[in-house]
Structure formats: structure tokens, C-alpha cells
Amino acid sequence: MKVLVCISHVPDTTSKINFTNNNTEFDKNGVQFVINPYDEFGLTRAVWLKEKQGASVTVLNVGTAETEPTLRKALAIGADEAIRVDAEPTDAFFVAQQIAAVAKEGEYDLIIAGRESIDYNGGQVGGMVAALLKWPFINACVGMEIEGDKASFTREIDGGKEKLSAPLPFVIGGQKGLVEESDLRIPNMRGIMQARKKPLAVKEAVDAEAKTKVGDFAKPEPKGAVTMVDADNMEELVKLLHEKAKVI
Amino acid sequence: MSVLVYLENWEGKFKKNTWEAALYASKTAEMLGTEAIGVTIGDLEDDASKAGQFGINKVLSLKGDDFRQFDANAFGAALNEVAEAQGADTIILSGTFNAKALAPSLAIYAEAALLTNVTALPLSADPFTVKRGVFSSKGFNDLSASASKRVVVFVPNSIGLEESEGGAEVSETSASTGDAPRVSVQEVDRVKGKIPLPEAERVVSGGRGLKGPENWGMLEELAEVLDAGTACSKPVSDMDWRPHSEHVGQTGIAIKPNLYVAIGISGAIQHLAGVSASNTIVVINKDEEAPFFKAADFGIVGDAFEVVPKLTEAIKKFKANN
Structure with missing residues (x-):
């Protein structure tokens, strides 16, 4: 079983977000980059497939050389090899074309992507790859078991969950639930040493054009000052919510 | 077109x-x-x-x-x-x-x-x-x-x-559904009688300050009188006090309700990321230094176990008179 795990290289969740160059670009200055949290759940699930079901795990990123430490971290967590498609990830359509090309060439049995990345929150890449390859797509996937050439899943739906199955190959948009928070692995020294020797192939991008154009960025409008209400006067709060905020 | x-x-x-x-x-x-x-x-x-x-x-x-x-x-x-x-x-x-x-x-x-x-x-x-x-x-x-x-x-x-x-x-x-192999759905399990996130117009959310899953009753009562959905912070979902599907924040669900009531949530940057788009934010926290107050429209410094039942009563009274 060959598993391809898509890894986004994103700012750490504690990052302060600023924009630069006249608000046309994200300011990377002083920002720590990590494996996208949604992808990390999928990566850990893939490593379990390796340990329990003998799968091989390839991690893939579409990005410039600056994302290599993130791929090395994924190798230290337990992936066998890494591929970096050497290109600026201009939009989801461009990235999906790159992933689909790698998947076709490598004859993978399943692709694990994250439900979304925490930088641009598009939630687009996994579903696009599935459509390009004509593989089933299971989004917001919180459980996955593989037996032979079939797999069963649990996914989140509005107000609940759904159990479903699909034949291999398939693509999932994964999240917490594939494994739990406490199952996530911090790379240890041995893993980090091994990761240095694992293969990291750099591929040229295939021809694809972005379908969107990024314009100006802005930070949210700052909130006005908070109105404090006395803990013994909830009638006052209700009045404010009704008359001022008009939400009840 | x-x-x-x-x-x-x-x-x-x-x-x-x-x-x-x-x-x-x-x-x-x-x-x-x-x-x-x-x-x-x-x-x-x-x-x-x-x-x-x-x-x-x-x-x-x-x-x-x-x-x-x-x-x-x-x-x-x-x-x-x-x-x-x-x-x-x-x-x-x-x-x-x-x-x-x-x-x-x-x-x-x-x-x-x-x-x-x-x-x-x-x-x-x-x-x-x-x-x-x-x-x-x-x-x-x-x-x-x-x-x-x-x-x-x-x-x-x-x-x-x-x-x-x-x-x-x-x-x-009519339309064709294409030629990709399909998934097959075995079971759909929707929680009855609850307002699902992220479509809820009002959301009541609890954090670690509620001390344990057994204390969610008062939060659910408040949600009921407000006709609100219930949510929680990441630690609460990580500790399995509440299901993952209720986790709002950067790595959970991002929501945009008209009213967000945060109870016993300190307001870490990752939590704010998922809820700051809410139109009106009410924060109830016993720690007046909680960072969430800076992102709130209305703040109450006090013990959630006293404040929340009072708020529920006050809303009931309001609804009876309006």
C-alpha cells in the first residue's frame, strides 16, 4: 500500500499575522512555520498504516526550498520519503494539478490531505485532486480503516456524522479524529537523525495556470472598548443585548 | 450568463x-x-x-x-x-x-x-x-x-x-453524475434537537473554567433559552469533555454567529481565530485579566457557576415580557 500525504507549510497557530509590501503580501518576518495541523493528523494516521499494515508513506509539498525543514520534520515523524514540487504555490488549482501529476506517476493507493490549511483556509486542494484523478473524495474525515481494496470512513456532516465506504484509490480531507491530539508525535533525536538520510526528491512543476489572483490583505477592524456589566445585574446585560447589540 | x-x-x-x-x-x-x-x-x-x-x-x-x-x-x-x-x-x-x-x-x-x-x-x-x-x-x-x-x-x-x-x-x-467511482453511505447519524455549528445564529461556548463535563447542564440551559448552539474550546474537546464537533477555533470550526457567549474561556489567540468574526461577543470569566475581554463587546467578571444561571433567568424573564 502506497500512501501519499500532502503537507502544507503554514505559520504556527500562535503567530501574529501582519501584512507587508503595501498590504499585498503576508509578512513572514519572525514567523515560525509548521506542518499544517490538519495534515499532521493525517500524517500520523499514515505512519500507523506503515507500522500496522506495512504501508509506505511519501510526504509531498508544493513549495520553494524554504519548506524543506517542514518536510524533514514529517520524515522525522515517520514518513519514508519526501517529494517537493519546486514552485510557488500560487493557488489551489495550481497545487492540485501538481499533486495529481505526482500521484499518477507514483501509483499511490490513497492520498491524505488536510481538510484545509490554516493559512489561506481554502479547503480546496484535496477535492480538486480527487476530481482530477476521478477518485472518491471524503472530506472532513474523522475516521479511516483500510482492508484490502476497500476502506470505511467516518466523516463530519452538518450536525452529526456519517459512516461510508469507498474502493481504493481515494482522497481524504482529514482532521482531528483520524488520530487524537495525544497520538501526535514529536520527532525524537533518532527520528531527526534518520530523517537526514531519507530521500527528499525535488521535482519540476507541471504546466498549470492559477485561476485566481490574490489582491490586497487587511486585518480585521479593531473592536471598540468592551462594556463591562456587573455580575449581579444580568438584567442589564439582557437589556444591552436587546437594545444595543440587537441580538436577542 | x-x-x-x-x-x-x-x-x-x-x-x-x-x-x-x-x-x-x-x-x-x-x-x-x-x-x-x-x-x-x-x-x-x-x-x-x-x-x-x-x-x-x-x-x-x-x-x-x-x-x-x-x-x-x-x-x-x-x-x-x-x-x-x-x-x-x-x-x-x-x-x-x-x-x-x-x-x-x-x-x-x-x-x-x-x-x-x-x-x-x-x-x-x-x-x-x-x-x-x-x-x-x-x-x-x-x-x-x-x-x-x-x-x-x-x-x-x-x-x-x-x-x-x-x-x-x-x-x-436531469443531469449525469460523471464516471468517478462513488462512495457508499452506510449510516447517517445526526444529533436530534441541537442547532448545528456553524449555521447557528447564536452560540454558547464553554472552556476549562467550567471544571468538568458534568457542569455543562447550566450551559445547555442557557443555550436552550437563547435558541443557541453549543460549542467548546480546544482543551475541552481534547480532554473529551465535549465532542470534537463542538470545538471552535483555529483548528476546529470557524463560526460567524450574531451572538457568541464565551464562558470560562481565557481567549487564546487560536480560539479567537475561530470566533472573532462573531457580530457580538459576551465573555464571562472570573479572571479580569483574561485576554478574551479585549476581544469582547460585553464582559462580566464573575464566577460562571453564579453568573450563568442568573443570565438564564434574566433571559427567561425578558422573553416572558416581550
Whole structure:
């Protein structure tokens, strides 16, 4: 079983977000980059497939050389090899074309992507790859078991969950639930040493054009000052919510 | 070129979400100087002609075996076919779980630009530009389509509802579901009697300050009188006090309700990222230094175990008098 795990290289969740160059670009200055949290759940699930079901795990990123430490971290967590498609990830359509090309060439049995990345929150890449390859797509996937050439899943739906199955190959948009928070692995020294020797192939991008154009960025409008209400006067709060905020 | 809108249903029933999408589409059509057409998929219990109250004059229904179970590729392919048949170059979806799953395949089949996480009506027609949330609501970005077609997925509660008079003409149509292998649904398990996130207009949320899962009763009572959904912070979901599906924040669900009541949540940057788009935020915390107060509209410093029941009573009294 060959598993391809898509890894986004994103700012750490504690990052302060600023924009630069006249608000046309994200300011990377002083920002720590990590494996996208949604992808990390999928990566850990893939490593379990390796340990329990003998799968091989390839991690893939579409990005410039600056994302290599993130791929090395994924190798230290337990992936066998890494591929970096050497290109600026201009939009989801461009990235999906790159992933689909790698998947076709490598004859993978399943692709694990994250439900979304925490930088641009598009939630687009996994579903696009599935459509390009004509593989089933299971989004917001919180459980996955593989037996032979079939797999069963649990996914989140509005107000609940759904159990479903699909034949291999398939693509999932994964999240917490594939494994739990406490199952996530911090790379240890041995893993980090091994990761240095694992293969990291750099591929040229295939021809694809972005379908969107990024314009100006802005930070949210700052909130006005908070109105404090006395803990013994909830009638006052209700009045404010009704008359001022008009939400009840 | 027209605007097409997916009018989603849940076990045959429409929700406020559906009509917000209808309104979004008719306002977008007005901006583009064209008309908006609705599409439903699956067997219906409710009457789709209600779309007329939100500016849609024509609704097409896809019914039959192909459409009983959700499949991202199949629904994407079918919607694309209807869009082509109707000459639509703009397709609108409300960001529900299923819509988010099918939008990428729809965009691939339509060779369209996919604009997701959109938080307002389109900003301009040419180039077609939208405002989207990025960095988990820590920023916004203007995004333009460079393809001639576009699929727009907006965040629920972005524009709200305005009803007017009218009824849409509903007729059946057909479309193929493509040739990708489909998933097969075994079991659907929806929690009854609860208002699902992220569509809830009001949300009551609890954090570690509530000390344990056994204390959620008072929070649920408050949610009930407010007609609100319930949510929680990441530590609470990590400790399994509440299900993952209630976790709001950067790595959970991002929500945009009219009212967000945070109880015993300190307001870490990751939590704020998922809720700061809420219109009105009330924070109840015994620590007056809690960072959440800086992001709040209304703050109460006090013990949640005393404040929350008082608030519930006060709302009950208010509702009885109004």
C-alpha cells in the first residue's frame, strides 16, 4: 500500500499575522512555520498504516526550498520519503494539478490531505485532486480503516456524522479524529537523525495556470472598548443585548 | 450568463442556510445584471417555491436514485451540467460540510475559479472579486477570479436574510453524475434537537473554567433559552469533555454567529481565530485579566457557576415580557 500525504507549510497557530509590501503580501518576518495541523493528523494516521499494515508513506509539498525543514520534520515523524514540487504555490488549482501529476506517476493507493490549511483556509486542494484523478473524495474525515481494496470512513456532516465506504484509490480531507491530539508525535533525536538520510526528491512543476489572483490583505477592524456589566445585574446585560447589540 | 445557486436540503428539508444562499445569489445576479436560478438535489419534503421570497424565480430539481446519497464528485458533476445547460457562469454555495466537499470537483469540471471562505457579497463584477477570510479570521483578502467562470462558497451568516413576496416556479431536470467511482453511505447519524455549528445564529461556548463535563447542564440551559448552539474550546474537546464537533477555533470550526457567549474561556489567540468574526461577543470569566475581554463587546467578571444561571433567568424573564 502506497500512501501519499500532502503537507502544507503554514505559520504556527500562535503567530501574529501582519501584512507587508503595501498590504499585498503576508509578512513572514519572525514567523515560525509548521506542518499544517490538519495534515499532521493525517500524517500520523499514515505512519500507523506503515507500522500496522506495512504501508509506505511519501510526504509531498508544493513549495520553494524554504519548506524543506517542514518536510524533514514529517520524515522525522515517520514518513519514508519526501517529494517537493519546486514552485510557488500560487493557488489551489495550481497545487492540485501538481499533486495529481505526482500521484499518477507514483501509483499511490490513497492520498491524505488536510481538510484545509490554516493559512489561506481554502479547503480546496484535496477535492480538486480527487476530481482530477476521478477518485472518491471524503472530506472532513474523522475516521479511516483500510482492508484490502476497500476502506470505511467516518466523516463530519452538518450536525452529526456519517459512516461510508469507498474502493481504493481515494482522497481524504482529514482532521482531528483520524488520530487524537495525544497520538501526535514529536520527532525524537533518532527520528531527526534518520530523517537526514531519507530521500527528499525535488521535482519540476507541471504546466498549470492559477485561476485566481490574490489582491490586497487587511486585518480585521479593531473592536471598540468592551462594556463591562456587573455580575449581579444580568438584567442589564439582557437589556444591552436587546437594545444595543440587537441580538436577542 | 446567469447565476446558479445550490439550494441544499437535509432529509428533504430546507434551512435558513438554503435561503441565505438564495438571497446571496439573487443579489449577485442583480450586480451582474442577470437572473439567478436555483437547483435542488434529492427528494424534497419542503416546497422549493419559497426561493421566490429571496429573489429566485426558477428552481430546477434533480431527483432519483443517483441523488439519494451524497458524493462529492457526483454532485459536482451534476451541478456543472445544470450550470452549462442554463448558461450560468457564476455558481453560489453556502459553506456547509457537503457544499465544501463538492465545490472543488464542481470547479474542476466547470474549469472555474473557486472562491471559498467568502465573508460578504462580491465586491466587484469585473474583475469578479470577493472578500475572503484568511489566516483563520486573523486577516482578510480580496481575491479575483482569473477564469471566466467562478464558484463562490460563502461562510454561513455572512449576509443574513431579508424576505419579500414571491414564489419560484419549480420543475424537474436531469443531469449525469460523471464516471468517478462513488462512495457508499452506510449510516447517517445526526444529533436530534441541537442547532448545528456553524449555521447557528447564536452560540454558547464553554472552556476549562467550567471544571468538568458534568457542569455543562447550566450551559445547555442557557443555550436552550437563547435558541443557541453549543460549542467548546480546544482543551475541552481534547480532554473529551465535549465532542470534537463542538470545538471552535483555529483548528476546529470557524463560526460567524450574531451572538457568541464565551464562558470560562481565557481567549487564546487560536480560539479567537475561530470566533472573532462573531457580530457580538459576551465573555464571562472570573479572571479580569483574561485576554478574551479585549476581544469582547460585553464582559462580566464573575464566577460562571453564579453568573450563568442568573443570565438564564434574566433571559427567561425578558422573553416572558416581550
